[in-house]
Amino acid sequence: MPELPEVEHATAIARRIAVGRTITSVRVLHPSQRRSLPARAAKSLIGDRILEVQRRGKSQRFRLASGRELHVHFRMTGDWLEPGTSELPRTVRAVFGFDDGSRLVLDDPRALSVVSLCASPAADDGLGPDALDPGLTATAFAAALATRRIPIKVALLDQGVVAGIGNIYASEALWRARLDPRTPSNRIDPSALRTLLRAIRTTLTAALKRQERYYNSNATAEEYSRFAVYDREGEPCRRCRSRIKRITQAARSTYYCPKCQH
DNA sequence: CGCGACCTGCAT
């Protein structure tokens, strides 16, 4: 589920429910989440108030009145349940209750989500500039990529380069930019890098819009998850009709068009 | 750098 567009949507849900509210209960149901948010820390949240919820790459930060920060990362399958869900699925991993009776419910079948409490906002979180940050310049992007010789697809997944690009949109953006995912990141010329940065933004903003349409209408998940190359091995490229190829990079699937990506 | 580990559900 969660790439940047899904996390953005989840953040909006969390804001609507939690901002301005005081936490009245915290239930951590799975040992995996207990590890990142031990009972002591969970208990200490009670009485604290949520000032703001921000997205940073694919993680969410809840700024608390106490000055602390609650960090939530969905990893592979986490999500906030839409408000109004009465019957909780058995895959619920944590429940935060608020003073107005509302609650924020972490649903995560694989239980890989990380929920942690930080005493203060981390100065350096290891994340690069956010993929949708308008302040991210082509120059900074190029500088971050120049230091490594790893394949560009792998570099895009490195959250320290740019925060927020996941496996799907890395492939999608490279297809849009007509760039071969295997190209070493330090061997891409400035003009191609500008194209790639634009492609990343276009791909992500288009995904955000498609997603909004999906939530506001009765479009199917099928429709929403129609990608140019991702999960389309063997199917025709939308530009040139060649067969989409799948390769493995850094143990993840990469999809690309062998004919029009160079 | 590549790869297993972390977890569970789902498709084959």
Added chain:
DNA sequence: ATGCAGGTCGCG
């Protein structure tokens, strides 16, 4: 039964 999944860390 096996292998795979949209993420990340830590190991060798």
